[in-house]
Amino acid sequence: MGGYGGYVWGSYIVTALLIAAEIIWVIQRRKVLLKRLARMSRLTKG
C-alpha cells in the first residue's frame, strides 16, 4: 500500500466492523423482541 497501509486498512476494517456490528445488533433486537412477544401472547392466552 505504498506506506499508507495503516490508513487504508484502518478505513476498510473499521467500516467492515461497524457494518457487521449493525447487522448483529438488528438481528439480536429482533430475537429479543420475538421472545418477548411470544411470552406476551402466552400470558394473554392464559
Place this chain on the structure above:
Amino acid sequence: MALAGINWFKYSSPASFYPLAGKMMPWFAGLATVLTVVGLYMSFFVAPTDYKQGEAYRIMFIHVPAAWMSMFIYVVMAVYAALGLIFNTRLSAMMASSLAPTGAMFTFLALWTGALWGKPMWGTWWVWDARLTSELILLFLYIGFMSLEAAIDDPRRATRASGLLAIVGVVNVPIIYFSVQWWNTLHQGASISLDKAPSMATIMLVTMLVMTLAFWMYTIAIVLYRVRCEILERERHSEWVTELMEERK
C-alpha cells in the same frame, strides 16, 4: 426506496407493509453482498494507483459513498418525518426511526475515513473548515434525532419532536454539499457534478459508483429489517400482531 408498480397507499399501513418488507429484504441483502464483493475487488485489484496520492486514494472508495449516503439518508429520513407529521401516518415515523442509526453510521464513517485520508495527504486528521464542520453537525443531528426520540416517554410526542428536528436539520444538507463551492475550504471540490465532466479516471469512477450502490442496497436491506422490528414493537397490542404470534407457534 423506490419500487415502481406498487400501490403505496395499500402498503402505508404497518400491517400490510410488514410482510412486504420481509419479502423484499433478502433481495436487497443479496444485491448488497454481490455489489460489495465486486466493489471491494475493484477497489483493490482493478482500480489503478493514483498519479499523485498513490495507494492512499483508495480510501475514497469508502469515504465518498459513505458521505453521499450520510446526506441522502438524512433527506429520506426528513421526508418520512414530514409525511408522518402532515398525514399522521404511523409507518412514516417508523421508517424515519429505522433510517437514523444507519445514517449516523455512514456519517461517522465519512468522518473517520476522512481523518485517515487527511492525515497522510493534507497533513492533519481534522480541520474546522466548512465541509468538515457541517458533516460533523450532520452527525450531531442524527444523534439529536435518536436521543430526542428515546428521551420522551410518550411515543406520539417523541415522534413529533424528533420529526421536527429532522425537518429543520435538512437545511444542513445543501450546506454540506455546496460548502466547497461557497467557501474556501481545505477539502477539495467535487469530482463529480452535474455541470462538468468527472475529473476522475473512468475505472475509478465506476468503482466508486459500485461501492455507492452496495452501500445503498445495504441501507435498504437493513432499514427494512429494522422497520419490521419497529412495526412489531409499536403495534404489539394490535390484533394482527397477536394473530401473527399465534401463527408462529
Place this chain on the structure above:
Amino acid sequence: MLFIVGGVVGIGIAAGLILNAFNSNMVFFFSPTQVVDKEAPQGRNFRLGGLVTVGSVKREDDGLTVHFTVTDNLNTIPVVYSGILPDLFREGEGVVAQGRLDEDGIFRAEEVLAKHDETYMPPEVAEALEKAKEAGGNPAPQNMPAGNGGSI
C-alpha cells in the same frame, strides 16, 4: 410542551454550532492577493492558501527549515516553516499554511497543510496529459479546483 422545548433546544444547539463554526471558518484561508490588500487579519494568526511557486522551495542545512513562496498567480508571499511537511507538499501544488506575517512581510508558518484537487487518474494518464500539454495539445487538469471562492 416538553417536546416543543426539547425540539427547540436541539435545533438551537445545532444552529448555534453552525453559526459559531462558520463565523470563524467561512474564510478558511486568505490568498496572497488578499494579504497584499491587507484583507487578512493583522498582527494575529491566519491561514494563507495558494500554490507553492515552482522552483521556490529551498531547504536549510538543518533539514527542517524550509523556505518557499505561495502564489495565486497575481501576488506572491514568502513563507518560512520548520517542521514536517505533508506528503503532498510539492511545487506547483496547493498549500494552506497557518501562521502570521512578520514585519518584513515574511509569513512565519506554524503548520503547513497540503490542499489537493479533485482530479484522480493513473500515472500513465497523467504522463500522457503532460506530454500532450508540452506538445501544445489539450491543457492538463488544473492543479487547484475551480469554484473555490475564486481565491486561488
